[in-house]
Amino acid sequence: MKPPRSLRKLTEKLAVVNVTEEVIKVEGLTKIFNKHLVAVDHVSFSVKQGEIFGFLGPNGAGKTTTINMLITVLKPTSGKASILGYDIAKEANAVRYSIGVVPQEYTADEDLTGIENILLCADLYGIPREVSKKRAEELLELVELTKFKDKKVQTYSGGMRRRLELACGLINRPRVLFLDEPTLGLDVQTRAATWNYIKKLKKEFGMTLFMTTHYLEEADALCDRIAIIDHGKIVVIGTPDELKENLGGDIITLSIKQDADITNLVKKVERVKEVKKDDGMYLIKSENGEVTAPLIIESLRKEGYVVTKLSLSKPTLNEVYLQYTGRSIRDTEESPETVFAQRHTMRRARM
Amino acid sequence: MSTANNVTKSKIHGLWALTNRELKKWYKAPVVFVLTLIQPVIWLGLLGNALNLSSLFSADSIQIPPDIIMQFSPAQIAALSQFFNGLQDQIMRSTFGTTSYLSFMAVGMIAFTALFTTMFSGMSVVWDRRLGFLNKVLSTPVSRGVIIVSKVLSATLRAMFQAAIILIIAIPFGFTFGAAFTPLNILGVFAMLFLICMGLSSMFIAINVRSTRIETPMAVTNLLNLPLTFASSAFFPIERMPEWLQVVAKVNPLSYTIDGMRQLLIFDTINYSQLALDFAFVGIFALVLTSIGIVLSWRFLNK
Ligand SMILES: Nc1ncnc2c1ncn2[C@@H]1O[C@H](COP(=O)(O)OP(=O)(O)OP(=O)(O)O)[C@@H](O)[C@H]1O
Ligand SMILES: [Mg+2]
Numbered sequence: 001m002k003p004p005r006s007l008r009k010l011t012e013k014l015a016v017v018n019v020t021e022e023v024i025k026v027e028g029l030t031k032i033f034n035k036h037l038v039a040v041d042h043v044s045f046s047v048k049q050g051e052i053f054g055f056l057g058p059n060g061a062g063k064t065t066t067i068n069m070l071i072t073v074l075k076p077t078s079g080k081a082s083i084l085g086y087d088i089a090k091e092a093n094a095v096r097y098s099i100g101v102v103p104q105e106y107t108a109d110e111d112l113t114g115i116e117n118i119l120l121c122a123d124l125y126g127i128p129r130e131v132s133k134k135r136a137e138e139l140l141e142l143v144e145l146t147k148f149k150d151k152k153v154q155t156y157s158g159g160m161r162r163r164l165e166l167a168c169g170l171i172n173r174p175r176v177l178f179l180d181e182p183t184l185g186l187d188v189q190t191r192a193a194t195w196n197y198i199k200k201l202k203k204e205f206g207m208t209l210f211m212t213t214h215y216l217e218e219a220d221a222l223c224d225r226i227a228i229i230d231h232g233k234i235v236v237i238g239t240p241d242e243l244k245e246n247l248g249g250d251i252i253t254l255s256i257k258q259d260a261d262i263t264n265l266v267k268k269v270e271r272v273k274e275v276k277k278d279d280g281m282y283l284i285k286s287e288n289g290e291v292t293a294p295l296i297i298e299s300l301r302k303e304g305y306v307v308t309k310l311s312l313s314k315p316t317l318n319e320v321y322l323q324y325t326g327r328s329i330r331d332t333e334e335s336p337e338t339v340f341a342q343r344h345t346m347r348r349a350r351m
Numbered sequence: 352m353s354t355a356n357n358v359t360k361s362k363i364h365g366l367w368a369l370t371n372r373e374l375k376k377w378y379k380a381p382v383v384f385v386l387t388l389i390q391p392v393i394w395l396g397l398l399g400n401a402l403n404l405s406s407l408f409s410a411d412s413i414q415i416p417p418d419i420i421m422q423f424s425p426a427q428i429a430a431l432s433q434f435f436n437g438l439q440d441q442i443m444r445s446t447f448g449t450t451s452y453l454s455f456m457a458v459g460m461i462a463f464t465a466l467f468t469t470m471f472s473g474m475s476v477v478w479d480r481r482l483g484f485l486n487k488v489l490s491t492p493v494s495r496g497v498i499i500v501s502k503v504l505s506a507t508l509r510a511m512f513q514a515a516i517i518l519i520i521a522i523p524f525g526f527t528f529g530a531a532f533t534p535l536n537i538l539g540v541f542a543m544l545f546l547i548c549m550g551l552s553s554m555f556i557a558i559n560v561r562s563t564r565i566e567t568p569m570a571v572t573n574l575l576n577l578p579l580t581f582a583s584s585a586f587f588p589i590e591r592m593p594e595w596l597q598v599v600a601k602v603n604p605l606s607y608t609i610d611g612m613r614q615l616l617i618f619d620t621i622n623y624s625q626l627a628l629d630f631a632f633v634g635i636f637a638l639v640l641t642s643i644g645i646v647l648s649w650r651f652l653n654k
Contacts, residue, residue, distance in 0.1 A: 071490040075654060096492040105483030111376045123368030124491040126361065168487075 021049040023176055023208040024070065029079035031065050031232075039065040041232035042079065047210060047225075052202055054223035055212040056317075058325065062232040063212035064104055067180050070210070071101050083176055097125070100174030104181045104212075106161045107168075108153045114164055115140065115149040121168040132171065139167040143197065159190035166197060177201065179211040183218060191215075195222055216317040226317075228324050235324040243320045248273055250289030251313050252296065255281050257306040265303060269296050281309075289314070365493035366501055373472065373505035391517040394460055395453065395524045447588060454528075454617045457521040459585030461540075462609045464517060465510040465548050466579060470572055472506035473555025477565050495652045499645050502556050507548035514544050518616075530619040539615045543633060547608045550637035553644025560648045584609050604636040 024047035031040040040062040047053040055063045068074040070081055072092040080087070086094040108117045115136055122132030140146045143163035148156065156164065162182065169177060182198065183191040199222065201207045213219055219226050220240045227237040236243060249271075256262065266275045266284060271292050274285040286292040289312045297307050378384055423431070447455040479485040488498055518526070559568040582592075582599035583606045589597055600606050611629030614621050 068486065073486050073489045093492050096490060099490070101487060101490045103483050103487055107483045107487045109372060109376075109484070111380060112372070116375075120368055120372055121491070124365045124488060124493045126364035126492070172491075 022046045023049050024083055026081040029081050030077050032077045038232050043234050045227055045237055049208055050206050051224045052209045052222055054219045054226045055229050056219045056226050057229035061229045064180055067178050071178055072096055098175050100169035100177045102165045102169040102179045108164050110154045113150050113152055114145055118167055121171045125172040139170055143167045159186055176208045181212055220317050230325045244315045247315045247319055248285045249287035252284040252289050252293050253281055254310040255308050257308050269299055362494055363497055366497045369501035370505045391520050395521055451527045454526045457526050458612045459609055461514040461517050462605050464513045468510040469506045469548055469552035470555050472552055473559045476556055476559040477562055481563050495649050499648045503552045506552035510548045511544050529617045531621045536615040540612050543608055543611045546633045546637040550640040553641040557644040557647045560651050579605055604633055607632040
């Protein structure tokens with residue numbers, strides 16, 4: 001789908017912006033609730049223009065609290081942050097004009113229609129009606145809700161609601177978009193579709209995105225860089241590949257025909273970090289396993305050994321997550337859905 | 352681009368959008384809308400007539416034994432009956448200021464509608480917080496003051512509209528305007544309503560804005576409503592209340608609102624110094640509570 005013309009114009013404008021510019025800068029940001037609950041603990045990072053930066057962490061890690069401080073909803077207890085050079089505390093209003101927010105909850109008004117909700121968002125930015133009407137139509141098209149724009153949000157599915165939130169978050173043409181758990185509670189297909197919208201925003205509009213998630217696949221598929229956050233602290237920041245590499249690289253598993261110990265021989269091969277013999281199989285840790293594996297085979301062949309089996313496995317973010325948070329993602333996988341279900345019930349209870 | 356260059360936008364943008372959002376929930380939901388219209392009908396029809404106090408004092412309700420009647424000539428009985436009916440008017444007038452209890456009560460009902468409408472709109476703040484809507488609005492450049500004022504304004508507009516409906520509905524039920532009534536007085540009634548609604552809704556919003564659970568503010572609200580409702584002149588004149596209740600009623604802004612509206616609508620003579628006092632009291636109440644409410648909520652939203 002081609003973006004509407006005016007949105008494309010926006011892209012061109014954005015492309016002019018210096019690519020290495022640090023759009024979000026955060027230094028020692030801290031939030032303490034009720035004098036003792038440290039929700040966010042001296043967090044520092046920066047996000048470059050056009051980057052998708054992800055906060056990955058379990059429930060209660062402090063992801064939403066961090067976002068709420070950056071979008072000027074909560075005042076930090078200490079620390080500094082700026083967005084596009086505007087200080088979040090001193091120039092909050094300038095920050096508010098230049099960011100878009102897609103919150104964790106569904107905030108659209110049930111009793112209003114899709115388009116009414118978008119126009120309400122536009123009014124909050126003081127966008128004149130002639131302009132906002134046109135933009136709303138474009139955004140509805142972007143998130144494929146044009147057909148449902150005059151239906152009350154009550155009748156929307158979860159995926160449609162998320163897309164509506166996305167459209168609302170884009171109404172002021174933000175240069176930075178904050179997404180809090182954008183695919184929480186969505187089924188697999190809808191999640192994949194949402195990823196596509198997010199990628200599109202980055203690719204076609206050069207937008208800078210800050211998102212939180214507790215889905216590893218999501219962070220891996222979308223984010224240029226990830227910060228793993230646990231108990232309010234950032235435990236590690238890097239590209240998904242860097243983080244995986246930090247674990248010591250890929251694991252090559254092989255066995256040979258002969259009954260000999262080849263540990264020392266393999267260790268001499270370039271990039272090999274660690275060799276373990278286990279039940280007749282050799283477990284070899286190495287960076288760039290796909291390059292190392294042929295080298296190992298080659299050096300073994302020179303010595304007359306015959307490789308009978310070989311497999312290569314890449315580490316996943318799951319292992320990274322486990323290593324840094326001490327918890328498997330599986331431990332936390334159930335709860336977000338439960339939390340979401342509760343929120344959903346709450347929304348129903350209102351009517 | 353709508354960034355930096357727009358920062359100097361008007362300070363109150365978004366006010367109407369947020370107010371209208373609240374109003375839309377009400378006028379776009381036909382069931383809710385019809386119910387708010389039916390409610391006064393039920394009140395006036397059932398209570399206004401069932402509690403028709405004036406009938407207590409009429410000649411018909413006095414059962415005179417036949418052997419006594421025998422002692423009087425028909426002319427004397429007619430005169431006596433007339434005397435009793437005149438007495439009824441006298442008693443009604445001196446107690447309620449009008450001969451129609453329904454009219455007396457209808458004005459009390461208008462004040463109640465204001466109380467309940469503002470109360471419910473105060474509670475909607477809790478929902479906005481809980482469902483994340485408030486956070487979304489806080490992340491936009493809408494002024495914090497506008498967010499609160501929009502709540503106050505929507506409650507006020509809604510209560511004023513409902514008051515008008517009650518008045519219109521009350522007429523076929525037998526609502527009688529006082530001799531001193533002129534159409535211009537309606538303006539005074541709405542001014543009064545505007546003031547009390549501003550004050551009340553600011554108060555309820557301040558009570559609710561800190562809470563993410565509905566239970567706490569609900570308990571506080573109920574506690575406040577009791578004296579506001581019963582220690583007021585809505586259903587019964589203050590002078591006939593026990594003394595301790597009079598003390599509460601005399602500081603209850605609803606009493607002054609109701610008295611002011613009764614003077615303007617149903618009394619035959621307007622006591623201007625009393626009316627001025629009514630306006631002054633309600634005006635000060637509105638000013639003080641609106642300021643406190645807005646400052647408290649503002650502080651909270653800026654936390
Ligand atoms: N307004 C608040 N008052 C007190 N404590 C709070 C408040 N908001 C959050 N917290 C606490 O701060 C911690 C971090 O919460 P936060 O919502 O930031 O987590 P999260 O990473 O977004 O989790 P989730 O995945 O469940 O959304 C939690 O322990 C939470 O209970
Ligand atoms: Mg969260």
